Amino acid sequence: MSDQHSREHARAGWRRTVKGLSAAYMWAVYFFLYAPILVVMVYSFNSARFATDWRGFTWDWYAKLFANQQLMNAAVNSLMVATLAATLATALGTLAALVLHRYRFRGRKVLHGSIFVLTVSPDIVMGISMLIFFIALRIQLGFATLLIAHVTLCLPFVAVTVLARLAEFNEHIVEAAKDLGATESKAFRYVILPLLTPAVAAGWLLSFTLSMDDVLISFFVTGPTFEILPLKIYSMVRLGVKPDINALSAVMFTLTVVLVLAAHALTKARKK
Incomplete structure (x- = not known):
């Protein structure tokens, strides 16, 4: 009995050690990622x-x-x-997710897979591709091209978010609504959309954050007559980091954190 108790005690000690090392590693990673940002925020108050x-x-x-x-x-x-791109991407991404989930058609698997590919596609590849596309169509670079590029960037993230919610969706609720006389449009408006609202809102917030923070794609598709904040910051930093840039970075980081936390809260709410 004493040997067994010693082995159990040793295993418990080993588990505590592993747990402690895992926690230390996690905090070290967080410190590595966020310490530079915290330094910037602190020095934004430096006289x-x-x-x-x-x-x-x-x-x-x-x-x-x-x-x-x-x-x-x-x-x-x-x-x-960011507001327009998030709104358009959310509308199109939600419709795309509904079509992929509820209907079967030729090319569905290819379309479904391409959405996931776009979420991991390098921004520089998308930026160059969009630039070549606009030049080929002789579209002048500016607000319109920037908006189209940002909608393209954000749409797959919305679709993936809504698809994750639809995977847990109970189709019997829609069938019950139709049995009670609801048309397809009413079933969507009064049954499907309210249940998808947390995922749709989370997709909108995520899209807004992606659009506000994007530099690479915006660099290729915007014109000289329409300047946005990330590119303005980039041009200012090239001449040296000034305290007002630190202040601007702190404001943008705070806004991004608030939006991400709101998206996370909505994502958790959809699971309840």
């Missing part, structure tokens, strides 16, 4: 002009940031593109 020299706490760089008209115009352009 010194150079980030390596801490001179005290100040809000001046945020005041200068919001007083910079060029940055504010770029921010408005980014918000407009």
